Amino acid sequence: MTLTGSERRYEGRVIHLDVDTVRFPDGSTGQLEMIRHPGASAVVPMLDDPAGPDPRVLLIRQFRHAADGVIWEVPAGRLDPGETPEACARRELAEETGMRAGRLERLTTIYTTPGFTDERIHLFLAGGLEEGDHRREADEFMELRPTPWSEAMRLIERGEIVDGKTLVSLLYVQAFRRAR
Amino acid sequence: MTLTGSERRYEGRVIHLDVDTVRFPDGSTGQLEMIRHPGASAVVPMLDDPAGPDPRVLLIRQFRHAADGVIWEVPAGRLDPGETPEACARRELAEETGMRAGRLERLTTIYTTPGFTDERIHLFLAGGLEEGDHRREADEFMELRPTPWSEAMRLIERGEIVDGKTLVSLLYVQAFRRAR
Numbered sequence: 378m379t380l381t382g383s384e385r386r387y388e389g390r391v392i393h394l395d396v397d398t399v400r401f402p403d404g405s406t407g408q409l410e411m412i413r414h415p416g417a418s419a420v421v422p423m424l425d426d427p428a429g430p431d432p433r434v435l436l437i438r439q440f441r442h443a444a445d446g447v448i449w450e451v452p453a454g455r456l457d458p459g460e461t462p463e464a465c466a467r468r469e470l471a472e473e474t475g476m477r478a479g480r481l482e483r484l485t486t487i488y489t490t491p492g493f494t495d496e497r498i499h500l501f502l503a504g505g506l507e508e509g510d511h512r513r514e515a516d517e518f519m520e521l522r523p524t525p526w527s528e529a530m531r532l533i534e535r536g537e538i539v540d541g542k543t544l545v546s547l548l549y550v551q552a553f554r555r556a557r
Numbered sequence: 558m559t560l561t562g563s564e565r566r567y568e569g570r571v572i573h574l575d576v577d578t579v580r581f582p583d584g585s586t587g588q589l590e591m592i593r594h595p596g597a598s599a600v601v602p603m604l605d606d607p608a609g610p611d612p613r614v615l616l617i618r619q620f621r622h623a624a625d626g627v628i629w630e631v632p633a634g635r636l637d638p639g640e641t642p643e644a645c646a647r648r649e650l651a652e653e654t655g656m657r658a659g660r661l662e663r664l665t666t667i668y669t670t671p672g673f674t675d676e677r678i679h680l681f682l683a684g685g686l687e688e689g690d691h692r693r694e695a696d697e698f699m700e701l702r703p704t705p706w707s708e709a710m711r712l713i714e715r716g717e718i719v720d721g722k723t724l725v726s727l728l729y730v731q732a733f734r735r736a737r
Contacts, residue, residue: 378620378698386567387566387567387574389576389590390588391672391673392590392592394574396569401698402698408570410570410572411622411623412572412673412674414673417672440558441668441672442558442560442579442591443591443668443671443673443674443675444668444671444675448668448671485716485719485724486716486719487719487720487721487724488623488720488721490670490674490676490678490721491623491624491628492623493571493572493594493623494592494623494670494674495623495624497719518581533665533732533733534732534733536666539666539667539668539677540667540668541667541668541669541670541721542670542721544665544725544729545721545728548724548729548731548732549713549724551728551732552714552728552731552732553713553714
């Protein structure tokens with residue numbers, strides 16, 4: 378598939394919308410709506426050793442307009458211009474939880490929904506957490522919830538955790554970092 | 558958070574872009590860019606018993622413009638107007654793989670990226686697969702790959718599977734349906 382044209386239809390604060398014209402392998406052309414996004418990082422903040430018996434993970438309860446309610450998430454946010462995914466992960470962790478990570482390990486990177494956006498989220502596992510210099514301010518939109526791992530898994534199994542990046546990052550840790 | 562206004566800035570084939578005005582709990586107001594999407598279903602098509610030793614899953618290799626390349630996915634697609642998530646899952650499975658599911662079990666539902674879209678994907682586990690009446694046509698954009706479960710897990714661990722819905726659905730099965 379070859380890009381033969383792109384027209385910006387909306388330029389926003391966070392996202393832009395382009396209509397791209399592409400040539401398919403069979404020679405035909407088509408138009409695709411594409412949301413451009415700067416990308417983001419997300420962090421699984423472990424309060425205990427992930428390989429231990431029932432470690433706590435620091436989750437967030439956050440209001441999301443898209444979901445019309447409060448949902449469970451891991452700390453996350455958009456990359457600033459020129460910022461590395463790791464620096465973004467550390468900054469978002471500090472801003473949203475007040476914690477500094479002694480260790481930060483990259484897990485994987487996801488396309489959130491590649492049918493219509495180029496948004497990628499880089500997922501990290503954070504350990505060795507300490508209170509940072511960054512004092513977290515009272516926030517009516519975001520509540521911190523230290524959560525036993527077994528409880529997080531139950532919330533996932535029952536469909537009570539619905540955020541894509543949160544599901545991938547917790548289930549990735551469950552599959553590849555819990556039992557070693 | 559209360560919605561006080563919404564202005565459609567782009568109406569597309571697949572997605573629409575609204576700028577919503579909302580009132581926050583502290584009384585302030587703000588504007589949020591929101592992509593409206595009809596929702597979708599995705600299916601994990603198991604060729605063998607998921608609880609068996611190394612069952613095969615029917616994955617797809619598909620070109621995605623957003624990822625500028627070919628990526629691994631599970632069969633999936635958008636809900637038609639009035640269509641139930643289960644009917645959509647069965648239809649997309651037939652259209653993309655030619656298979657009919659003897660059993661279909663709901664796993665969970667995800668918000669793909671709730672920071673800027675209301676898109677939800679309903680995830681299903683399919684078993685008892687049989688060749689359906691629907692003859693799958695030759696498709697230059699999509700290749701079927703029966704994949705041993707252990708190989709799918711290796712691809713995830715190494716970061717070679719990057720699609721959000723595919724990661725959640727495979728890792729959900731790994732966590733809650735593989736060992737019983």
